[in-house]
Structure formats: structure tokens, C-alpha cells
Amino acid sequence: MPMPILNKKLKTQFVRDLKDKDQVQNPFLVKTSSVGLDKNSKPFMNLILMDKTGEVEARVWDDLSRHGGQVNADAFIWVEGKVQLYQGRRQVVVKSIQILREDEVELNEFLVEARLNAETLYKELLQFVHSMKDPFYKALAESVLIDDAEIVSKIKRAPAAKSVHHAYPVGLLEHMLSVTGLLDKISSHYGSFLDRDLMFLGGFFHDIGKIWELSYDRVVDYTDEGKLIGHLVMGVELVERKINSLEAQVGRLPGAFPLEKRLLIKHVILAHHGQYEYGSPKRPKCLEALLVHYVDDLDSKVNSIRMFVEKDESASRWTGLNKQYERYFYKSDSLVGHK
């Protein structure tokens, strides 16, 4: 019997190509969905639509009761509407929505392609691991970043966040490498009073719990484990597990894993958000932990502001309002000219 030909709705418009005043009639993947109220207390639905080329905001004003509950993150929808510019950003004003089944779309048209080469970045990360001197710290790094195939495969795909910074495939690995590279330069600059290997472990492991904190097969979201435990504690649990397993392997370590080193690496992970109100149960209490925190903060800010400025589409020299930083950014030639 011949196979029925599925009538798939293929994309003819991609997010990257949408321009002001374009009519939209295409399938999209819903990244986020929320309901807000306008100045007159009229409810509207705020969506972020995505496909493999990017993301665009969308507003739904009509028929909210019909769509509510169905238009959720991870849903495929057929959208009809029009693009308009709002505060320098494109926005689709939606006229109608229809829910699509997964077999009605071509999945590859929606999954974001990694713009970074994971294999190249991973090899660079291994250079840092190979350069470590402390046999205990080095064995710990190897047990996670080389020996554990499941972790390595997740590291080669995971984003570093849902939206704040490095929020794209392989973003976590890019962030790990960037933080470790900066820590390497800082350790050369200040010299031998800093424990370079401990800082390297901070670069590798401070956010490694994100490979389980986030789900990223389709839309990036928090997992139950991420919401209930979080990446700082998950990182500490990983370190505890790996040290115990290294100790159980005959001849893998020069002796018992020193308690002080075990405590210090856990502290660097637990303190990397810097302050209690940013989720750190401990504030940095050694220089290495303080530097990991500062460099982590620096790297995430550089990345998030760069992405924000690059994505701004207004013709002005100034971006729209950045809510996270509560300011408008100037679009310098050096940044906008090097997309």
C-alpha cells in the first residue's frame, strides 16, 4: 500500500528575512508565550517565535480565549499577520493562529543551527586541561571533560542560558573557554600567588551544572532538576561524585584527594554568582573564587550586550531600551560593522 503523502507546511519565510510591513503567512515554533495587559488593561499575548534563523517577538490582540492554553512554548503554529517595527525591533502583529502537529512541519527548519564549531572549541578547552600541573585537579578535570562521554556530548551542544547570555547552541562551551582563557591571562599577569589550576577548574565547572539545568533539544527551558536544585549545587554534586569515583580507581590519583582541594573547588563553584541575592549560597572567600566570579560576570555581560546591539535593527545610532541593564546602548562602528 503506498504511504500517504503528508501535507507538510514548509516554510517560505524565515525570521532572518522578515522586514517591516511584510505580510506573514508561515509556520513558526513558539519559544515563549505570556499574557500581559496594555495601558487600558486590555489583555494581549506576547510570543517569541523562532525558526532556525532566529527569533522575533509577536503580539496577539484578538481571540485570546481561543488561543490561551494552546499556544505554549514548544508548540508549532501557523501564523498570519504583519511585521512592524516597535522600539527598533521587529514585531509580528498576529491576525490568526492555528496549532500545527509536529508531523505537519519540517523539524529541521526550526532547530537553531550552531554558529560555533563545537569540536574546535572542545579541542581548545582540552589544551587548558593538558596544561594543568596539580595531579589532583588535573585528574578531576580529565574525569569530567575527557572520560565522561555523556557530559562531553552535552557540553558540545548546550547553551549557557535561556536568554541572558550565550543563549544559543554551544554557548556554554564558548563561555567556559572564554572564562578559562581570561583566567589564564590573569594568572600570568599576577603571578604565582594565584592557584592557576584551581581557577581553571572554576572556568570549567562553575556553570557545568547547566547541561542538566536546561533542556535544549528544541526550545531552551529549565528542567525540573534545574528549577529545584540549580546549576551551582549540581556542579558541586558532580565534583563530589567524580572525586569519589577517582578515589575508587586504583592508581588514578597520587593519594587520597586532599580535603582542602575538595573544599576549595566546591567553594569556587558555590560562590561564582558573587552575592546571596544572585543565588550564591557563599560569597567568594579566596582570591581564586573572587576572580572566577568577576571574570564570569565580565564575560556574560560582554556577550549579552554584544548580542543585544547586534540584534538591534533600528536605523538610529542607539538601540532600543535594554530592560536588563536599564539603558540604551550606543551602536559603535566596531561592533555593528563586524556582525
Ligand SMILES: [Fe+2]
Ligand atoms: Fe552561573
Ligand SMILES: [Fe+2]
Ligand atoms: Fe558563567
